[in-house]
Amino acid sequence: MTVPATSDPADTRTAEPDGWLGWLTTTDHKRIGLLTLATSVVLLFLMGILALIMRGQLAQPGEDLIDAHTYNQVFTIHGSGMIYLVMTPFAIGLGVYLVPLQVGAPALATPRTTLLGYWLYVLGALSMLCGFAIPSGAARSGWFSYPPLADSDYSPGAGPDLWVIGVAMSAIGILLMAWAVLWTVLRKRAIGMTMLRLPVFSWSMVVTCLMVLGAFPSLLAALVLLALGRGDPAIFDSNVWNIGYQHLFWFYGHPVVYVMFFPYLAAVAEVLAVFCGRRFFGYKATVLSLLVFAALSMSVWGHHMFTTGQASNDYYSLTSILLTVPAGAEYFGMLGTLVGGRIVFRTPMLFALAFIPQFLIGGLTGIMTGTPVIDYHVTDSYFIVAHFHYTLFAGSAFGLFAAVYYWFPKVTGVMLDERLGKIHFWLLVVGANLTFLPMFGLGYKGMPRRVNTYSSVDGFGLLNLLASCGAAVLAAGMIVFAVNILRSLLRRRRGGLAPMPDNPWNAHTLEWATSSPPPPENFTPDRPLPPITSNAPLLDLPMAQKEAEGANPGKTAQPGEPAGPAERSGL
Amino acid sequence: MNKHLAYGVVAFWGLLNGLSLSVLAIYGEASMVYWLWGGVVALLELVAFTVWLSSWRGSDQHANYRVTARTGAPALPAAIAVLLAGLSFAYGFWLLIVSLPLLAIALGMAAMPGLAGKDV
């Protein structure tokens, strides 16, 4: 049976119980998306605490804050958690929440398997973290857990088993969610929403989900191999399986870097366009470059294996360096948008602007590490640690915060505090660069990654101290962030806030055409889908509306400046 | 062109992968890599075919939607069953005694129209 997209709200969600049970059994993509986003933000704070413990231990030479056994668990769970449980699920969760709204659909294609995906992710996270509760401790062989070190001979105990189970479950969960998002974009768009009118963010989800489909099965294969090796470690006596594991792992491990990048890049692109008051510049070139970028990203995994002496280095170097072409095209789009923009400096925009130079540092050092003769020296050193924290923290996480500040009013109906947001931003900019810039020097000077301590004669003391100070600044920034979120949510609960317009930023895409937060079926008769005439339908609207019904005061306000009060509906 | 873009994108992306793979073949790599990547290209083309089949049966742009009102209640028990099945590798296969019935219950819940709610 079918219903018009604009049916009466009472009809569509009769099966959804109220209260917490309603949340646990929900098939509403917005609720599943919110659950995913909230879970990964909570885990982000947890992984941040682990990072602080490491920076405490490394602040000075020869410290004994925690022993090597504990340190190894801490860095393993920090890395695994940030990649498997925070940045990837948040990216996909953003897609689960936003994509149906952006394409004008009332629901996800397969809501129930999406919910199953969420639960697999949560239970997988629990399984991985439970390692800390058992006597032999959590997994301790790093986020890529190379055998033979990760087999049961060299890493005995249940912690690594729980890790394998946890990673596998969250990977399956992400796969299910990604499939739902991909199918929704490809097959569930509203009338008028052609592929070339999709917002940049929805396009980024298409390529992200394609990478998930192509790469995550390989992770599952690697985990099965590792599980077999934990049953019978003898299989890792043979080099074939050791190097085979690395191929299987990095075939997943490199594309996932872009799974943790494209959605945030696209969030930045949307924010840039909105706060520049114009369409994103070079839309088609950006879409094409995303597709090429993603396809190339499937071919570069071997650059993680340059020093194995068993990989085709020339090829992986070729493809890695070629990534500069699509990446350059994306920077062209971002800068082009700014050059002709009318820039309004609100918190989401600040994070988006900082993303540009900071990710650039990660990208440019990425070209270096993609060059074998440089990589031979810097790989597995703090240079690499600096490089990927510039891409993933100073880059992607800044995109994540831009997304949070930008879509928070959409999701909750209340704004985040602008002043706290700016304090958060500046603390994060200072903290991130103070933490990660010295690490380039440490790696160049010869500090290997994953060491729990170093000697005072090594001369690593000063740079490590700087990095640890930076980490403290980051922690302060994150406390401000937490306060900001909790404060806004508390105020919403208490009520009495001035009504917020549904589209406070004067944004361009369909999710802002409905109420904030959106009603269960996304678009209703009183908030119907507007005509979709381009990739920025709401930007086309004022003219069309002016022609039809005269000027709408809310729509003509400048972007980023509060529009006139509009009625609130929905939740 | 727009009409074919949905599955075209998937197929094109799969072919780009195939192109990179064939360049890799010039450089040479372990045979396992060819099987792995070749399998992925095949999988992507299969997805493109699925999208094409679905497009062939109906438009990809909708004014009318089938919105399921089915409850997601079976999801949590099913996920717990998967977790227990996973844990059985670490703590012994007796856990399957709990896992498998739970999975069966979840599947039953998902299939039963009474419990599962109805399509609206």
Place this chain on the structure above:
Amino acid sequence: MNQRHIFGTVFWLESAIAGGVFVVIAIILLVSLVRRRARVGLVASQRQDNRKLEISYAVVLAAFAAFLVSYTAWQNHRETGANASTAPAGHASSSAQGSGAPSKPVTVNVTAFQWCWQFGYPQAPGSLKVSDNCQGGKVPTLVVPTGREIRIHLTSKDVIHSMWVPALRYKMDAFPDHVNSFTIKIDKAGRWVGRCAEFCGERHSKMHFWLKAVPPDEYKHWVQQHAAHAGGAQA
């Protein structure tokens, strides 16, 4: 110090390029932030794209990438080509005994284990082996002659390790059940720290060694002394 030399050339070239790109983008960013900040009378451009500019930009980028790919591949071949050109890689005792003619590379079999190193000299009498336990500051020293090619055959007894001498700007992974070979050549006498770079378990951070280069005569003397010592201990 072939590797160090090549690393230096390529690293500084790429750093200079990266620095230039960063400065250009930072200037565009800052200028637009200042000049395009919202104010009365400023209207955002409605231009959606600039096809000509996009295409020419992509062509320039592609040409640049092609240059970088071929340049770095050439440098990489200079490095690995030197590896391939030296004596056939036979592991362990297949090579001739004695220190041989100066042109012939010195072979060292390096075995990594949890958590230290063993250096074997198959060309020395009595298959000289040097090792230690990397505890309490007792780290083994890999002694090599200056000015001669040193062929290193690297393997592991247990898990994956990686042999890294930061001063040489080079590292290579040590796999169990697999031998990786590479050649180094050291121009001047000195002593440099070496580390394990691949995480290998609890004492990973302590798995150091010394690389000590001495003049060929001194090396000969060292080999004779230690070989005699090792032989004496065995007898």
